[in-house]
Amino acid sequence: MTIAKVIVDVPASSINQTFDYIIPERFQDILQPGMRVIVPFGPRKIMGYVVARVSESSFNRLKEIIDILDLTPILTPELLDLGKWLAEKTLSLYITAFQAMLPQVLKANYKKELERLTDAPLSEKLEIFFAGRDFASYEELENGGVSFYHVQKAIQAGDIAVHYLVKSRVTKKYTTFLKPARDGHLLEEALQDMSNKAKKQQEILAFFIEHPEEIELNSVIKQFETTRSVINALLNKGFLTLLKKEVYRNPYDDDQFEQTNPLELTEQQQAAIEPVKQHIKDNVHDVFLLHGVTGSGKTEIYLQAIQDVIDKGEEAIVLVPEISLTPQMVRRFKGRFGSNVAVMHSALSHGERYDEWRRIHRKEVQVVVGARSAVFAPFENLGIIIIDEEHENSYKQEDSPRYHARDVAIQRGEYHRCPVILGSATPALESYARAQKGVYKLSTLTKRTNEKAMPEVNIVDMRDELHAGNRSMFSRSLKDNIAKRISRGEQVVLLLNRRGYSTFVMCRECGHVQECPHCDIALTFHKHSNQLKCHYCAYEEPMPMDCPSCSSDLIRFFGTGTQRIEEALTQLIPEARVLRMDVDTTRRKGAHEKLLNQFAEKQADILLGTQMIAKGLDFENVTLVGVLTADSMLNLPDFRSSEKTFQLLTQVSGRAGRHDLPGEVIVQTYTPEHYSIELAGHYNFLQFYQQEMQVRKQFQYPPYVYLALITVSHQNHVKAVQSTQKIVKSLWKHVQQDTVILGPTPSPISRIKDRYRYQCMVKYKQEPGLRTLLSKIIRQFDDDVRKDDLQISVDMQPYQLM
Numbered sequence: 001m002t003i004a005k006v007i008v009d010v011p012a013s014s015i016n017q018t019f020d021y022i023i024p025e026r027f028q029d030i031l032q033p034g035m036r037v038i039v040p041f042g043p044r045k046i047m048g049y050v051v052a053r054v055s056e057s058s059f060n061r062l063k064e065i066i067d068i069l070d071l072t073p074i075l076t077p078e079l080l081d082l083g084k085w086l087a088e089k090t091l092s093l094y095i096t097a098f099q100a101m102l103p104q105v106l107k108a109n110y111k112k113e114l115e116r117l118t119d120a121p122l123s124e125k126l127e128i129f130f131a132g133r134d135f136a137s138y139e140e141l142e143n144g145g146v147s148f149y150h151v152q153k154a155i156q157a158g159d160i161a162v163h164y165l166v167k168s169r170v171t172k173k174y175t176t177f178l179k180p181a182r183d184g185h186l187l188e189e190a191l192q193d194m195s196n197k198a199k200k201q202q203e204i205l206a207f208f209i210e211h212p213e214e215i216e217l218n219s220v221i222k223q224f225e226t227t228r229s230v231i232n233a234l235l236n237k238g239f240l241t242l243l244k245k246e247v248y249r250n251p252y253d254d255d256q257f258e259q260t261n262p263l264e265l266t267e268q269q270q271a272a273i274e275p276v277k278q279h280i281k282d283n284v285h286d287v288f289l290l291h292g293v294t295g296s297g298k299t300e301i302y303l304q305a306i307q308d309v310i311d312k313g314e315e316a317i318v319l320v321p322e323i324s325l326t327p328q329m330v331r332r333f334k335g336r337f338g339s340n341v342a343v344m345h346s347a348l349s350h351g352e353r354y355d356e357w358r359r360i361h362r363k364e365v366q367v368v369v370g371a372r373s374a375v376f377a378p379f380e381n382l383g384i385i386i387i388d389e390e391h392e393n394s395y396k397q398e399d400s401p402r403y404h405a406r407d408v409a410i411q412r413g414e415y416h417r418c419p420v421i422l423g424s425a426t427p428a429l430e431s432y433a434r435a436q437k438g439v440y441k442l443s444t445l446t447k448r449t450n451e452k453a454m455p456e457v458n459i460v461d462m463r464d465e466l467h468a469g470n471r472s473m474f475s476r477s478l479k480d481n482i483a484k485r486i487s488r489g490e491q492v493v494l495l496l497n498r499r500g501y502s503t504f505v506m507c508r509e510c511g512h513v514q515e516c517p518h519c520d521i522a523l524t525f526h527k528h529s530n531q532l533k534c535h536y537c538a539y540e541e542p543m544p545m546d547c548p549s550c551s552s553d554l555i556r557f558f559g560t561g562t563q564r565i566e567e568a569l570t571q572l573i574p575e576a577r578v579l580r581m582d583v584d585t586t587r588r589k590g591a592h593e594k595l596l597n598q599f600a601e602k603q604a605d606i607l608l609g610t611q612m613i614a615k616g617l618d619f620e621n622v623t624l625v626g627v628l629t630a631d632s633m634l635n636l637p638d639f640r641s642s643e644k645t646f647q648l649l650t651q652v653s654g655r656a657g658r659h660d661l662p663g664e665v666i667v668q669t670y671t672p673e674h675y676s677i678e679l680a681g682h683y684n685f686l687q688f689y690q691q692e693m694q695v696r697k698q699f700q701y702p703p704y705v706y707l708a709l710i711t712v713s714h715q716n717h718v719k720a721v722q723s724t725q726k727i728v729k730s731l732w733k734h735v736q737q738d739t740v741i742l743g744p745t746p747s748p749i750s751r752i753k754d755r756y757r758y759q760c761m762v763k764y765k766q767e768p769g770l771r772t773l774l775s776k777i778i779r780q781f782d783d784d785v786r787k788d789d790l791q792i793s794v795d796m797q798p799y800q801l802m
């Protein structure tokens with residue numbers, strides 16, 4: 001077994017395979033699959049992952065591995081297989097799939113450098129770039145406006161060269177510790193002999209006689225209120241000694257969490273957890289869909305199932321959406337399992353995340369709670385995987401590899417023969433459909449644990465407001481209600497559902513929204529051309545002057561941001577103290593938490609925000625939730641827009657009246673008759689599910705069909721269109737009869753950073769060869785991708801249609 005098969009860090013489809021390298025004698029005993037190595041590749045040195053060791057290669061003249069970066073594999077055999085599966089499933093590169101499974105700091109860092117090889121003049125841009133130097137950093141190039149194409153030409157001509165300098169980042173944190181340098185009885189003697197003037201030295205020495213364990217230098221200095229010079233004296237006398245030890249950056253102070261104990265489960269909880277416990281006990285895989293209304297105690301079920309897993313000596317992964325990974329959520333898991341929990345999310349620094357990852361890797365914890373990528377936690381004895389709020393779109397990664405954490409979780413669940421729980425008050429339609437078919441096992445919690453009724457939802461028709469002469473964003477009833485709550489010292493949450501708000505056109509008189517006649521999707525307004533376009537099928541029409549439905553001239557698109565709402569709000573109710581929470585006010589690390597804490601401490605009456613306020617928050621003093629614009633998401637060019645509206649309204653309604661005070665929800669809309677709004681008002685998931693399934697069936701959307709979205713982009717408009725056309729043509733030649741290919745059409749965001757974007761969508765029922773076919777078609781563009789900066793991406797089962 002002297003040959004290693006290596007996936008190298010070159011993200012190009014022509015390199016997407018293993019390369020064979022000789023394992024030099026000195027690495028023979030240590031090298032294992034799953035380790036990172038440095039290998040020569042062409043003229044450079046790059047990083048790669050060893051995926052296997054073999055004894056023979058069909059190639060000759062192999063090169064040797066230069067160095068190894070890990071002493072223990074960072075990818076387990078399971079994860080190596082999973083990476084391969086992931087790459088194939090999502091049509092991405094093996095290297096990209098492996099990188100996605102690891103924390104950022106483990107991705108080797110290359111410093112790229114350009115060297116000038118000739119004295120002959122270079123192209124003008126390159127001359128300016130080198131500015132008399134022989135070496136220049138590659139990063140400068142990327143920021144300096146010299147096109148990649150120019151550089152490539154110069155490299156091909158032998159005028160310049162690229163050097164790759166691999167370095168692994170400094171990642172571990174060390175702290176200095178202090179410990180006794182001699183045996184206790186020798187220290188006793190020393191203490192006797194010590195001058196009484198050296199009081200502090202005596203105290204410290206006495207301490208170490210009692211506690212001979214090593215202890216952090218800083219904490220000694222703090223504890224004895226002493227200085228470094230006192231310590232130095234003890235060191236110089238040879239009584240104590242220093243040592244450096246690696247420590248973890250722990251982002252959480254585990255002592256601060258109050259220990260909680262398992263609650264006695266309600267009957268419904270008991271019924272739901274029973275089969276899960278049985279599966280844990282018997283090592284059986286199944287997917288459980290836990291459909292429980294907000295406040296029904298899903299989290300307690302997770303906690304108790306995990307306890308079983310821990311008792312069995314196995315491990316648990318809990319995924320929660322990034323934005324609901326609030327301190328409240330962390331507290332619940334740390335409160336039950338203490339330091340046995342690692343937490344992984346993007347608000348942690350790279351170093352902190354790496355340390356949490358290593359606690360998992362070294363099996364120092366049995367539970368990880370984290371956002372999407374925590375599904376790759378390198379546990380080897382998984383006993384359960386839980387996905388909370390499983391309908392959330394953030395479980396889908398939007399760049400390569402475009403995977404859904406749910407699919408990965410199920411794949412791992414099968415491998416480890418352990419249950420997977422998908423929990424939600426509003427399951428994704430696809431998931432619920434699977435549960436109906438018996439693919440998933442359904443458990444339902446219909447009651448809140450405290451038996452409190454769900455808050456009443458009042459739907460306000462904003463067209464009536466207009467007719468009554470109220471043109472503001474606040475209906476009379478919302479305004480009066482806010483004022484009433486504030487005067488009582490209660491708090492209000494206001495949701496402005498902003499996404500996509502200004503892209504569709506609506507009649508303010510009658511609520512009519514202009515839709516595509518073929519696709520059941522709101523048309524998107526394009527300001528430049530004053531046209532309305534469908535982003536699925538390329539249908540377009542001019543922006544109407546009056547409403548086609550009621551002839552009013554009040555048909556227009558309009559946009560409003562949270563900031564303007566805040567201003568309007570303070571004019572309307574001057575005494576209200578408003579906290580605004582949106583992308584602008586939460587950009588800084590920790591800002592999100594700080595705002596929530598302020599609100600919890602009643603430093604504000606109103607929390608005004610976008611989607612990010614809808615999830616998981618639990619404030620006892622909130623008695624009113626207002627939704628300013630329920631329709632804005634409804635009209636996104638996305639077949640899931642009704643589903644997303646229903647989910648959001650249900651989630652946000654669940655924020656009111658969770659405790660003793662009864663709650664109320666006011667939903668403002670121009671289309672109160674829309675089933676997603678009406679049914680969310682009655683918390684009627686089942687009927688919503690049935691109605692939405694009919695729509696999906698009629699227009700052939702998931703779960704009735706599968707989708708693949710191919711997006712092509714290029715600086716040249718014609719090139720983008722033509723390439724997409726070529727793809728569509730090749731597809732038509734090979735797909736099954738009942739498969740539909742829509743496009744080419746411009747992407748909803750038709751130009752990003754001067755690149756034109758076109759797309760086509762494949763709708764299919766059964767297309768076993770589709771992945772292979774797509775890979776083949778895309779490979780035909782390899783040259784354009786490499787030399788001409790054409791970009792093609794494939795999204796199997798897309799969630800983002802923009």
Ligand SMILES: Nc1ncnc2c1ncn2[C@@H]1O[C@H](COP(=O)(O)OP(=O)(O)OP(=O)(O)O)[C@@H](O)[C@H]1O
Pocket residue numbers: 263264265266269292293294295296297298299300425449450616654
């Ligand atoms: N068996 C129980 N007995 C008493 N209280 C319980 C029980 N189970 C859960 N609770 C409490 O009920 C409240 C709601 O439970 P929890 O937050 O777990 O519900 P959830 O379904 O996860 O809600 P959401 O979807 O709104 O986040 C919590 O305060 C929790 O401590």
Ligand SMILES: [Zn+2]
Pocket residue numbers: 516517518519520534535536537538539
């Ligand atoms: Zn259309």
Ligand SMILES: [Zn+2]
Pocket residue numbers: 507508509510511512547548549550551552
């Ligand atoms: Zn109208």
